[in-house]
Amino acid sequence: MNYWEKGKNQIYDNLEFSTESQNRIVEEILKKGSNGTDSLSELDSKRVEKMKKKEYGDIFKKVTVASLSLIATGGIIAGVVAYSNGNNSSKKIAANAVVESTEEVSSDLILKETEVEETTKMEETTEVEETTEVEKETEVEETTELKETTEVKETTEEVVEEDYEEGNVGKDFYYLDFTNTPDKNTKVKGYEFKYEKNRSNNTYSLFVRKNGGEYKKIDTIKSKFDEFAFFAHGNKLFYPSDNGIKAYDVKTSKLEYVFDNTTDASQMDGERPWVYGATNNYLYFSTTSHTQNAASTDSEAWTGVQYYSYAFNMKTKKVTFLGNREFVDYIADDYYVMAEVPKYNYEDPGHPFERPLYVVKINGNVIKDVKLLGERAYCDFFARGVRYSEDNLHKIFFEKFEKKLKNGCTDFTQSTLYTYDIDKNKVEKIATLSANKFGLNDIFIEDVTDDYCVLLDDDISYMYTFATKEFDYYD
Amino acid sequence: MNNQDRELDLKQTMSTYGEMLFKICFIMVKNKYDTEDIIQETLLQYYVDKPKFDSEVHKKAWLIRVSQNKCKNLLKYKKRHSYVQLEKIEECLPNDKIYNNEDMEEFIELAKLDYKYKSVIVLHYIENFSVEETADMLEISQSAVKMRLKRGREKLKKTYEKYYVEEVL
Numbered sequence: 001m002n003y004w005e006k007g008k009n010q011i012y013d014n015l016e017f018s019t020e021s022q023n024r025i026v027e028e029i030l031k032k033g034s035n036g037t038d039s040l041s042e043l044d045s046k047r048v049e050k051m052k053k054k055e056y057g058d059i060f061k062k063v064t065v066a067s068l069s070l071i072a073t074g075g076i077i078a079g080v081v082a083y084s085n086g087n088n089s090s091k092k093i094a095a096n097a098v099v100e101s102t103e104e105v106s107s108d109l110i111l112k113e114t115e116v117e118e119t120t121k122m123e124e125t126t127e128v129e130e131t132t133e134v135e136k137e138t139e140v141e142e143t144t145e146l147k148e149t150t151e152v153k154e155t156t157e158e159v160v161e162e163d164y165e166e167g168n169v170g171k172d173f174y175y176l177d178f179t180n181t182p183d184k185n186t187k188v189k190g191y192e193f194k195y196e197k198n199r200s201n202n203t204y205s206l207f208v209r210k211n212g213g214e215y216k217k218i219d220t221i222k223s224k225f226d227e228f229a230f231f232a233h234g235n236k237l238f239y240p241s242d243n244g245i246k247a248y249d250v251k252t253s254k255l256e257y258v259f260d261n262t263t264d265a266s267q268m269d270g271e272r273p274w275v276y277g278a279t280n281n282y283l284y285f286s287t288t289s290h291t292q293n294a295a296s297t298d299s300e301a302w303t304g305v306q307y308y309s310y311a312f313n314m315k316t317k318k319v320t321f322l323g324n325r326e327f328v329d330y331i332a333d334d335y336y337v338m339a340e341v342p343k344y345n346y347e348d349p350g351h352p353f354e355r356p357l358y359v360v361k362i363n364g365n366v367i368k369d370v371k372l373l374g375e376r377a378y379c380d381f382f383a384r385g386v387r388y389s390e391d392n393l394h395k396i397f398f399e400k401f402e403k404k405l406k407n408g409c410t411d412f413t414q415s416t417l418y419t420y421d422i423d424k425n426k427v428e429k430i431a432t433l434s435a436n437k438f439g440l441n442d443i444f445i446e447d448v449t450d451d452y453c454v455l456l457d458d459d460i461s462y463m464y465t466f467a468t469k470e471f472d473y474y475d
Numbered sequence: 476m477n478n479q480d481r482e483l484d485l486k487q488t489m490s491t492y493g494e495m496l497f498k499i500c501f502i503m504v505k506n507k508y509d510t511e512d513i514i515q516e517t518l519l520q521y522y523v524d525k526p527k528f529d530s531e532v533h534k535k536a537w538l539i540r541v542s543q544n545k546c547k548n549l550l551k552y553k554k555r556h557s558y559v560q561l562e563k564i565e566e567c568l569p570n571d572k573i574y575n576n577e578d579m580e581e582f583i584e585l586a587k588l589d590y591k592y593k594s595v596i597v598l599h600y601i602e603n604f605s606v607e608e609t610a611d612m613l614e615i616s617q618s619a620v621k622m623r624l625k626r627g628r629e630k631l632k633k634t635y636e637k638y639y640v641e642e643v644l
Contacts, residue, residue, distance in 0.1 A: 016567055022489050025518065026486055029518050353626075
């Protein structure tokens with residue numbers, strides 16, 4: 001009998017928070033609270049002091065400094081590893097030669113990677129009703145002054161750290177997911193965007209500045225979710241707002257709704273349209289639906305999932321169905337990863353983890369399959385999006401689970417990591433990882449870089465270095 | 476709200492939500508003292524920031540969200556380990572009761588899980604929040620909640636299987 005079967009546990013239910021402790025805490029708060037917000041930092045300082053006493057203080061400081069300095073380039077992981085390698089070399093685990101040679105690609109595997117014909121187009125998209133424009137971005141004029149839009153005002157907040165991401169340099173399109181990095185700034189075509197969150201009223205403010213000038217407020221967004229994906233294409237920044245998708249033109253400072261949840265979404269099946277990409281003319285959406293026990297919102301009651309994807313023409317307001325697939329992530333240029341609901345058995349009825357993944361190229365509302373990455377594949381590691389090669393932003397990582405259990409479900413004890421390069425349309429194998437050889441329960445890749453991947457198992461993270469085949473603890 | 480009203484409101488908030496926060500946070504940080512620190516910081520933030528709420532449900536979700544962020548921060552700075560001391564749990568249980576061993580084992584195994592898994596399991600399966608509410612409070616997507624529930628269940632199942640096989644052998 002487990003939690004998910006009986007929904008209760010005696011120990012949990014009987015945990016006691018004594019009245020004495022409650023009263024003491026309330027008194028402390030009243031005392032501290034009278035000192036205003038300074039008391040919060042005082043508490044933080046107290047914690048740091050406490051940790052120093054526990055001899056964790058040094059680690060904390062180093063990791064914090066590393067985080068602040070490296071986060072903009074996504075180098076935090078490499079930084080901590082470098083620190084770890086330099087200071088904790090004694091922690092190496094002798095697990096060399098546990099990964100199979102990258103040359104050992106089975107014939108079965110090769111068959112799975114057979115290229116999808118370049119000319120294949122999805123049936124639903126053959127009916128193109130208008131001339132598809134191939135959007136070419138006009139360069140943003142450096143001299144263009146930003147005009148104030150709705151409620152434009154300068155921020156009084158000092159920008160302490162120039163912590164921004166450059167995005168895909170030279171690309172028309174830039175995608176930024178603020179889910180895990182709500183305080184970061186981003187820079188697109190010389191414009192820097194800043195995003196601030198006000199937890200007390202669940203609003204988010206978006207600011208822009210140019211050439212290091214002062215920030216100007218673009219908009220205040222009210223949402224209960226942190227899941228904001230911002231898309232920059234040409235001069236426009238697209239983002240989800242209260243009732244749909246808004247576009248902000250950096251050149252003209254024009255702010256407008258380009259998609260209306262209440263009217264435009266009615267042309268779509270499934271729930272909660274979720275935007276995955278944008279061009280000057282089109283937004284790309286996915287929705288999902290579940291066969292669900294009406295009396296329950298529990299994911300256990302979901303017996304099936306279906307995906308739907310659409311191209312939305314912002315000028316004509318027309319929706320084109322792209323197929324029963326879900327956008328997984330944007331890669332670069334016009335390339336996206338899309339997923340299908342597996343035809344084989346999968347363990348989670350609400351949302352499969354590993355799925356048939358395709359690389360597709362989209363031009364307007366025409367979609368073309370470019371590559372089948374795998375039938376049991378995964379590429380948005382730990383739900384944080386695709387990982388790119390540091391040297392080549394057209395190359396992404398993905399993993400394939402190539403074994404199945406007797407019941408048809410995927411066997412997670414073995415996974416093979418690959419890269420896919422959109423320019424060469426080529427898949428390359430990196431390594432096959434086996435849980436048995438590492439002494440793990442299964443292979444769950446949390447993150448991957450050109451040099452190593454991070455595996456998570458039973459609360460402990462491990463690092464596997466491709467070149468040396470070393471398996472090590474990962475701090 | 477004057478100072479007297481704020482004080483009364485703080486006491487009522489502690490009385491209404493203190494125990495729930497204690498249980499949820501205890502299983503995350505695994506000891507009474509850190510749990511009490513987190514509750515103190517959460518309610519101090521509540522007292523100082525004076526957030527406005529549409530409803531009690533909104534207020535409850537805010538308190539859980541803030542306390543969970545503090546749990547995450549604390550765990551981030553602590554050395555990762557999965558060891559759970561039995562005496563730290565017993566310290567928070569009434570002395571006059573006898574507890575089911577199976578429940579204690581379950582509790583320990585859940586407490587040993589990585590934060591990302593146990594947080595969704597506690598909120599969804601034990602505190603009975605929906606997937607959407609859990610996603611909202613933990614500030615992650617619903618897909619991430621479902622994936623973590625799945626992975627968390629798998630991990631717990633493997634632990635049970637291992638435990639019972641070893642017991643039989």
